Amino acid sequence: MSNPLHTFVVSDLHLTEAEPVDPKRPLWKRYKHADLSIDRTFARWLERIRQDAVASATGPVDLELVLAGDIFDFDSVMAMPDDPPWPVHWLERRRGLDPEQDKSRFKMEVILRDHPEWIAALRRFVLEGGRVVFLIGNHDIELYWPAVQRQVRAALDLPEAHDAAVRFCEWFYVSHDTLIEHGNQYDAYCMCIDPLSPCVERRGRTVVRLPFGNVAGKLMLNGMGLFNPHVESSFVMTFREYLGFFYKYLIRIQPLLAWTWLWGAAATLVRSLSEGLRPALRDPLTFVERVDAIGERANSSGTVALALQQLHAHPAIFSPFKILRELWLDRALLLIGLLYVTFQAVLVVNAIVPIPLLWAFPIWVLLSPVLIFYGKSVQSDVYAMQKAAFVKIPTAAKIAGVTRVIHGHTHREVHTTVEGIEHLNGGTWSPAYADPECTQSVGRKGFIWLAPVAGCERREATLYAWTDPDYTTLSGDESVREARWSLLPRPGASAS
Numbered sequence: 001m002s003n004p005l006h007t008f009v010v011s012d013l014h015l016t017e018a019e020p021v022d023p024k025r026p027l028w029k030r031y032k033h034a035d036l037s038i039d040r041t042f043a044r045w046l047e048r049i050r051q052d053a054v055a056s057a058t059g060p061v062d063l064e065l066v067l068a069g070d071i072f073d074f075d076s077v078m079a080m081p082d083d084p085p086w087p088v089h090w091l092e093r094r095r096g097l098d099p100e101q102d103k104s105r106f107k108m109e110v111i112l113r114d115h116p117e118w119i120a121a122l123r124r125f126v127l128e129g130g131r132v133v134f135l136i137g138n139h140d141i142e143l144y145w146p147a148v149q150r151q152v153r154a155a156l157d158l159p160e161a162h163d164a165a166v167r168f169c170e171w172f173y174v175s176h177d178t179l180i181e182h183g184n185q186y187d188a189y190c191m192c193i194d195p196l197s198p199c200v201e202r203r204g205r206t207v208v209r210l211p212f213g214n215v216a217g218k219l220m221l222n223g224m225g226l227f228n229p230h231v232e233s234s235f236v237m238t239f240r241e242y243l244g245f246f247y248k249y250l251i252r253i254q255p256l257l258a259w260t261w262l263w264g265a266a267a268t269l270v271r272s273l274s275e276g277l278r279p280a281l282r283d284p285l286t287f288v289e290r291v292d293a294i295g296e297r298a299n300s301s302g303t304v305a306l307a308l309q310q311l312h313a314h315p316a317i318f319s320p321f322k323i324l325r326e327l328w329l330d331r332a333l334l335l336i337g338l339l340y341v342t343f344q345a346v347l348v349v350n351a352i353v354p355i356p357l358l359w360a361f362p363i364w365v366l367l368s369p370v371l372i373f374y375g376k377s378v379q380s381d382v383y384a385m386q387k388a389a390f391v392k393i394p395t396a397a398k399i400a401g402v403t404r405v406i407h408g409h410t411h412r413e414v415h416t417t418v419e420g421i422e423h424l425n426g427g428t429w430s431p432a433y434a435d436p437e438c439t440q441s442v443g444r445k446g447f448i449w450l451a452p453v454a455g456c457e458r459r460e461a462t463l464y465a466w467t468d469p470d471y472t473t474l475s476g477d478e479s480v481r482e483a484r485w486s487l488l489p490r491p492g493a494s495a496s
Contacts, residue, residue, distance in 0.1 A: 069137025069182025
C-alpha cells in the first residue's frame with residue numbers, strides 16, 4: 001500500500017421511499033416518514049470520520065467506505081409511475097413492483113429522489129479523495145442490474161476521473177486484511193440462491209430471484225403498516241401482547257389483519273416455491289468470465305468466489321415445510337383441519353342423536369389443546385441459521401487469506417473472535433423503533449473503522465456507535481460480545 005489505508009464499514013441503512021403521511025392513518029408506516037430520515041446524520045458522520053482519519057495521519061491517506069449491503073431497500077418501495085410503460089400485475093399494485101430491470105430502475109429513481117442529502121454526502125466523500133464500495137445484500141439485490149448501477153453513478157454525478165472510485169461488488173469484498181460480506185448468504189431464508197447467476201425467467205420476463213425472506217417482507221409486511229420490519233419484537237409477540245396491540249392499534253386501523261396475513265402468506269409461499277425451483281439463467285459462454293470479473297471487483301479471484309460460494313447455506317425453499325412453518329401456515333392448516341374434524345364429529349353424533357349446532361363448541365374446546373401444544377412446540381430456526389454463520393467464519397477467512405471477517409445483515413453489533421479470527425458486525429442504521437409512534441429507538445448506529453497501526457502493515461478494527469455529533473467505542477462493551485456469543489453452540493452442542 002502506498003498510503004495508509006483507512007476503511008470504514010457500515011451496512012443496513014435500508015434507504016427507501018419516504019412514505020406519504022396518511023391523515024386518516026398517521027401511524028401507518030411511520031418509520032418511513034421523511035422526518036425520520038438518516039440523511040443528515042449520515043452526512044455529518046461521513047464528514048467527521050473523514051476529517052479524523054486525515055488528522056490522524058502524518059501524510060496522505062487512502063480512504064475507503066464499504067457500504068456492506070442492504071444500503072437500499074427495494075422491497076419496501078410501493079410507488080407506481082402515473083403511466084407505466086410496462087405491464088403491471090395486480091399483485092404489484094398491491095405490494096410493489098417486481099424486480100425486473102426497468103422496474104428496479106424506477107424504484108431506484110424513487111429512492112434517490114427521496115434521499116438527496118445522502119447521495120450528496122457520498123459525492124463529497126469521493127470528490128475529497130475517498131473510494132466507495134457497494135456490496136449487494138438481500139434487500140438491495142436489485143443492484144445486480146447494470147442499469148441500476150449506472151443510475152447510482154448518474155446521481156453521484158462525478159467527473160470522469162472519479163469513475164473508478166465507485167465500485168459495485170456481489171456478496172463479498174476483500175479489503176487488504178479483511179473479508180467483508182453482507183452475511184445473508186449464510187442465512188437460508190434470506191440468501192440469494194445463486195449470486196453468480198441471480199436471475200430467472202417468470203411469465204416470459206427476466207427477474208432477479210428474491211430470497212424467501214424478502215418475498216415475505218414484500219408480499220406480507222408491505223400490507224401490515226403498523227409492524228416495523230426492522231424490529232423483530234414489533235411482530236413477534238406473546239398472545240397477551242398481541243391482544244393488547246390489537247385493541248390499542250389494529251382494531252381501529254387494520255381490523256382485518258388476519259386476512260391480510262393469510263393471503264399474503266399464501267402468495268409468499270407460491271411465489272417463493274415457483275421462483276425458487278426455477279433454473280437460473282446462465283450463459284455458459286460467458287459464465288467463466290463473469291466469475292473472474294466478480295473476483296476481480298472484490299479484490300480477489302474467481303477461484304475464491306467459487307470457494308466462498310460453497311460455504312453458503314442450503315436454501316430454505318428446498319424444504320417447503322420450513323417455509324410453511326415460518327409463515328405460520330402450518331398452524332393455519334392445523335386449525336382448518338381441527339375445524340373440519342369438529343364439523344364431522346357433530347355430523348356423526350347428530351346422525352345418532354339429534355343435537356343443536358352449539359355442541360360444536362365443546363367439541364372444539366376438547367380439540368384445541370392440540371393446536372396450542374403444537375404452536376408452543378414450534379421454534380423458528382432463524383437464529384440457528386445465524387449461529388451457523390459463526391461456524392463458517394474461520395473457513396471463509398482461510399479461503400480469502402485474511403485474518404478478519406466483517407458481516408452485516410443481523411442488525412446486531414458484535415466484536416469478538418471465532419477460532420482466532422476476528423469478527424465484527426456494525427449493526428444497523430435502519431429506522432428501528434419498538435412502537436408504532438416511533439418514539440422508542442432500538443439499536444445504535446454502528447460502524448467499523450479499520451485503521452493502520454503505526455510502523456507496520458497491520459490494521460486495527462474498532463466498533464463504534466455514531467451519537468451525532470460524536471462517536472463512542474463499542475468494542476470494549478461486554479454486551480456486544482455476549483449478545484453474539486449467545487448464538488454460538490455450547491460445548492458439545494450441534495452448530496445447526
